[in-house]
Amino acid sequence: xxxxxxxxxxxxxxxxxxxxxxxxxxxxxxxxxxxxxxxxxxxxxxxxxxxxxxxxxxxxxxxxxxxxxxxxxxxxxxxxxxxxxxxxxxxxxxxxxxxxxxxxxxxxxxxxxxxxxxxxxxxxxxxxxxxxxxxxxxxxxxxxxxxxxxxxxxxxxxxxxxxxxxxxxxxxxxxxxxxxxxxxxxxxxxxxxxxxxxxxxxxxxxxxxxxxxxxxxxxxxxxxxxxxxxxxxxxxxxxxxxxxxxxxxxxxxxxxxxxxxxxxxxxxxxxxxxxxxxxxxxxxxxxxxxxxxxxxxxxxxxxxxxxxxxxxxxxxxxxxxxxxxxxxxxxxxxxxxxxxxxxxxxxxxxxxxxxxxxxxxxxxxxxxxxxxxxxxxxxxxxxxxxxxxxxxxxxxxxxxxxxxxxxxxxxxxxxxxxxxxxxxxxxxxxxxxxxxxxxxxxxxxxxxxx
Numbered sequence: 001x002x003x004x005x006x007x008x009x010x011x012x013x014x015x016x017x018x019x020x021x022x023x024x025x026x027x028x029x030x031x032x033x034x035x036x037x038x039x040x041x042x043x044x045x046x047x048x049x050x051x052x053x054x055x056x057x058x059x060x061x062x063x064x065x066x067x068x069x070x071x072x073x074x075x076x077x078x079x080x081x082x083x084x085x086x087x088x089x090x091x092x093x094x095x096x097x098x099x100x101x102x103x104x105x106x107x108x109x110x111x112x113x114x115x116x117x118x119x120x121x122x123x124x125x126x127x128x129x130x131x132x133x134x135x136x137x138x139x140x141x142x143x144x145x146x147x148x149x150x151x152x153x154x155x156x157x158x159x160x161x162x163x164x165x166x167x168x169x170x171x172x173x174x175x176x177x178x179x180x181x182x183x184x185x186x187x188x189x190x191x192x193x194x195x196x197x198x199x200x201x202x203x204x205x206x207x208x209x210x211x212x213x214x215x216x217x218x219x220x221x222x223x224x225x226x227x228x229x230x231x232x233x234x235x236x237x238x239x240x241x242x243x244x245x246x247x248x249x250x251x252x253x254x255x256x257x258x259x260x261x262x263x264x265x266x267x268x269x270x271x272x273x274x275x276x277x278x279x280x281x282x283x284x285x286x287x288x289x290x291x292x293x294x295x296x297x298x299x300x301x302x303x304x305x306x307x308x309x310x311x312x313x314x315x316x317x318x319x320x321x322x323x324x325x326x327x328x329x330x331x332x333x334x335x336x337x338x339x340x341x342x343x344x345x346x347x348x349x350x351x352x353x354x355x356x357x358x359x360x361x362x363x364x365x366x367x368x369x370x371x372x373x374x375x376x377x378x379x380x381x382x383x384x385x386x387x388x389x390x391x392x393x394x395x396x397x398x399x400x401x402x403x404x405x406x407x408x409x410x411x412x413x414x415x416x417x418x419x420x421x422x423x424x425x426x427x428x429x430x431x432x433x434x435x436x437x438x439x440x441x442x443x444x445x446x447x448x449x450x
Contacts, residue, residue, distance in 0.1 A: 005163055005179075008038055013165075014167050016080060017035070017036055018169065020064050024064065025171065027090070028068065029068060029171075030069055031067040034064045034169055034170075035064075039059055045159075059078070062076065063075070063077075067105065067107070070101040070102055070105050071105070073099055103331075106327070113306045114309075122180040122295065123181050128159070133161070137215075139215035140187045140219040145223075153189075154188065154190060155190065158184070161209070162182050164179070164181075178301075182205065184203055185203060185215060186203035187201065190226060196230065225374070228395075228405060231405065236449050237446070238449075239444050239445070239446055240444065242370060242447070243367045243397070244440045246360075246438050248373060249439055257344050257435075262324065269383060272320070272386075280319070281315055281419050281422060283318040284353045285422060286316060286350050287315035287348070289344060290311045290348070292311060298435075303326075303342050304342035305327055310339060312338075326341035345434060347435045348436045348437070354425055354438070357427075359428050363441060366400075372395040374395065375392065376390045377391035378390055386417075388415050393407040393408070394406060409447055409448060410448040421442050424440075425437060426439040
């Protein structure tokens with residue numbers, strides 16, 4: 001019989017939130033929201049078949065936000081005793097008393113809250129032992145070394161298993177929570193020797209450990225990526241098409257989310273300010289959000305405020321249909337929350353021009369001659385102006401065929417123009433975090449080399 005994953009039950013958590021809300025009301029709070037959570041997991045890393053780290057984590061916490069009219073205070077504790085819960089509510093209440101009023105503060109409207117959350121199958125506990133995790137990591141690393149004699153070193157292989165659960169409740173009738181999990185296998189092999197060494201990495205991450213790629217497949221692919229980068233050279237400065245490999249293309253989708261999120265919009269620090277209903281991509285580009293995919297990493301029946309999540313078009317035929325708003329940012333903008341407190345949910349970016357045959361090889365052919373980018377360095381994105389400048393490495397491509405690896409270059413452009421210049425999106429889809437896209441081909445960017 002397997003041991004329980006958690007020390008507390010959902011019912012116990014519900015009782016704690018109910019107790020805290022009752023205490024808050026009794027003190028004179030006009031509204032309150034409480035959340036209690038618990039999580040645990042195992043992380044191990046090995047390097048050259050020797051164990052480097054073994055970390056077991058277990059934490060718990062409870063937090064409460066108290067509203068007195070338009071004034072807000074919050075406090076938290078990891079002590080679940082009755083005295084501690086009461087003291088925590090008291091602390092939040094006293095903070096609220098002496099905080100300035102904020103017209104936009106407050107809970108979501110009751111009709112926006114999820115009353116019957118569906119089970120989205122987000123919890124798949126993996127009770128892997130440290131010994132088993134070490135053996136898995138060693139298999140990943142060994143597969144990398146066995147791929148080629150030129151794999152000379154390794155930054156290590158890792159195994160992570162994590163499972164958590166929570167309950168959130170507020171004074172407007174919302175109470176909900178669920179358990180969830182996330183597990184990862186990864187490795188970072190190094191090819192070559194001396195000044196010519198090249199490093200690359202790969203990982204597989206899922207809620208269900210049974211869906212993870214095999215250790216051997218991860219190790220081999222990571223090694224092949226590192227080997228492909230050997231004998232890299234630089235290129236001279238030019239303008240040319242740029243193909244973002246699928247793992248990096250998800251970052252472009254992330255830039256969209258950042259630019260049309262409530263915080264950036266109400267602070268007027270976005271290059272896509274007031275862009276609702278405008279053409280921000282070519283007409284073949286679609287972006288959808290589906291929070292209700294069973295087992296999805298970005299799935300949730302409600303957001304961090306308890307607001308019901310909904311499937312929607314974020315971009316339709318290139319036109320921006322909606323922002324990413326919490327209750328607070330929506331009020332700041334004179335709008336309604338979109339159920340995105342806490343972030344986006346399972347975004348997918350596609351092109352209506354894409355054909356089933358548009359795999360990675362076909363995308364190289366579509367580009368013809370240009371730069372394939374496989375790694376980006378630095379944080380060179382100005383979300384106010386849209387200016388984009390990142391250190392990069394990848395491969396020079398001619399006539400749809402990779403010619404040689406390149407490094408020590410910079411790619412530059414403006415995000416607004418880059419979005420408009422997306423020529424194609426491949427069917428080589430990959431999910432990174434909560435975002436899914438294939439490789440993305442941009443018509444022209446400045447590539448600065450030697």
